[in-house]
Amino acid sequence: MLNRSRRLRTSSAIRNLVAETDLRPRHIIQPYFVQPHPGTSEIASLPGIGRTGVEDTVRQVEQDLKLGLASVLLFGVPDAEAKSPDGASCCDHDGVIPQAVKALKKAFGSDLIVMTDVCLCGYTSHGHCGLVDDEGVVQNDKTLPFLAEMALRHAEAGADVAAPSDMMDGRVTAIRALLDQNGFTQTSILSYAIKHAGAYYGPFREAADSSPKFGDRKTYQMDPRNAREGLRDALLDIKEGADMLMVKPALPNLDLIWRLREAQLAPICAYHVSSEFSSVKAADRLGWVNGDQLMLEHLIAIRRAGADMIVTYAGREAVEKGWIS
Numbered sequence: 438m439l440n441r442s443r444r445l446r447t448s449s450a451i452r453n454l455v456a457e458t459d460l461r462p463r464h465i466i467q468p469y470f471v472q473p474h475p476g477t478s479e480i481a482s483l484p485g486i487g488r489t490g491v492e493d494t495v496r497q498v499e500q501d502l503k504l505g506l507a508s509v510l511l512f513g514v515p516d517a518e519a520k521s522p523d524g525a526s527c528c529d530h531d532g533v534i535p536q537a538v539k540a541l542k543k544a545f546g547s548d549l550i551v552m553t554d555v556c557l558c559g560y561t562s563h564g565h566c567g568l569v570d571d572e573g574v575v576q577n578d579k580t581l582p583f584l585a586e587m588a589l590r591h592a593e594a595g596a597d598v599a600a601p602s603d604m605m606d607g608r609v610t611a612i613r614a615l616l617d618q619n620g621f622t623q624t625s626i627l628s629y630a631i632k633h634a635g636a637y638y639g640p641f642r643e644a645a646d647s648s649p650k651f652g653d654r655k656t657y658q659m660d661p662r663n664a665r666e667g668l669r670d671a672l673l674d675i676k677e678g679a680d681m682l683m684v685k686p687a688l689p690n691l692d693l694i695w696r697l698r699e700a701q702l703a704p705i706c707a708y709h710v711s712s713e714f715s716s717v718k719a720a721d722r723l724g725w726v727n728g729d730q731l732m733l734e735h736l737i738a739i740r741r742a743g744a745d746m747i748v749t750y751a752g753r754e755a756v757e758k759g760w761i762s
Contacts, residue, residue: 465755466748471491473536488514527560552596566604598627639715667690707747732755
């Protein structure tokens with residue numbers, strides 16, 4: 438007897454009934470670039486995304502909440518004069534991210550999940566994610582106290598989740614210890630557990646003004662040729678106290694999302710990064726692809742691979758246009 442699998446594809450109702458993967462607003466984390474002065478600054482390489490002042494961020498988040506987008510990831514974009522070789526302004530009590538967190542929590546309370554990026558690259562004058570010595574070598578262990586202090590400042594302001602993206606060894610242990618010592622035992626850590634060096638981050642670096650002024654990040658971000666390395670480090674992050682794990686970029690690492698899902702039970706987040714977003718936008722503008730459909734297929738593939746949540750610049754647009762609901 439012929440097995441007619443197409444019977445399960447004959448109508449939208451049937452296809453929806455048997456669909457294995459869903460995508461809802463609750464799965465989406467919307468990124469924000471927060472600047473210390475009011476207004477919105479356009480980011481040419483990220484269409485529809487801008488740098489926003491604190492009050493403008495609150496207004497946009499209010500609109501996002503109405504759409505059902507209840508999670509945000511904040512990146513600080515300090516002024517050039519606030520940057521220094523050691524990135525010490527990342528630990529300011531009155532820095533742009535603590536200000537934004539306080540404003541968002543005051544406005545929305547527990548209705549909004551506020552996640553904050555913990556990394557020095559936007560605060561250092563050289564653009565690297567850690568302190569560097571006179572030879573330009575990134576100093577892993579000397580960087581850890583700055584990262585932990587930065588996470589503490591965010592927790593004090595009310596952040597729900599600290600998300601270290603720096604890729605220094607031992608930073609989860611350092612952050613967890615300092616948070617716990619100061620009574621922030623309920624603040625979660627979303628560790629960038631697998632983050633590959635490469636060409637996927639150009640628009641982000643424009644947005645955050647965080648490009649390295651010399652060299653590259655290959656000594657601390659992972660080699661995309663390696664799979665076991667990422668899985669090993671992700672499992673180490675769980676042992677150090679991470680509550681959730683990030684895989685970045687998402688589409689080139691669908692295999693690692695799947696393998697990580699098979700290897701452990703913690704929630705997995707995938708970052709649909711700036712070039713993944715911007716390349717679709719550019720091709721759509723040229724008429725080469727159906728951008729809306731392709732972006733949705735990106736996000737579905739990431740969920741199907743095993744991601745529980747997705748950081749994506751396409752989140753707001755996806756809900757506004759009805760791709761997801």
